[in-house]
Amino acid sequence: EVHLTQSGAEVRKPGESLKISCQGSGYTFTSNWIAWVRQLPGKGLEWMGVIFPNDFDTRYSPPFQGQVTISVDTSINTAYLQWNSLKPSDTAMYYCARLSSRGYDIWGQGALVTVSS
């Protein structure tokens, strides 16, 4: 069975760095794009960007360009979302999702990131 398993909830202070992960299983990890999606508390879904593990091609939505870094380690079938300097406004649930011919068909369980002093 296909799964995306995300790392757990994180609490950080403003200005700190953070890297959260998303591990794929049950399929060929390098064959599908992996996207990251933000959901602010009580709000809708926002597409942040996407990476193709096979060649590391990465694209960002304009609001997130320069704010986060998306990367992948194919040796452990894992995608990452990274911040160098968190802000309180980064407090949100973050989902990874697999892109297939059916669209974003598999989603991780989500990782809650809380940024507070």
Add this chain to the structure above:
Amino acid sequence: SSELTQPPSVSVSPGQTATITCSGHQLGTSNACWFQQKPGQPPILVIYQSTKRPSGIPERFSASTSGNTATLIISGTQAMDEADYYCQSWDSSTDVVFGGGTKLTVL
């Protein structure tokens, strides 16, 4: 603000048909997907390629598209269908856009 427009809320009585619309210029040239999200859970794909239903999604979920508008249709709505629903499409070459979401209330 979202580039795909959805009504913030839709109410339906149990057993009746719920329709949720999604409009945007992207839908004139790109397919739509629909996601269901219940509180505390990740989104679930319920419609892809504008009208197709993934395996495991009940037959009461269907969709249509016309011009710049996509519509999610839930026939014989059940209490378990109460959730937030999001449409999604593609803008320019690969950028993904979501609708603002519609809260479906079954009462």
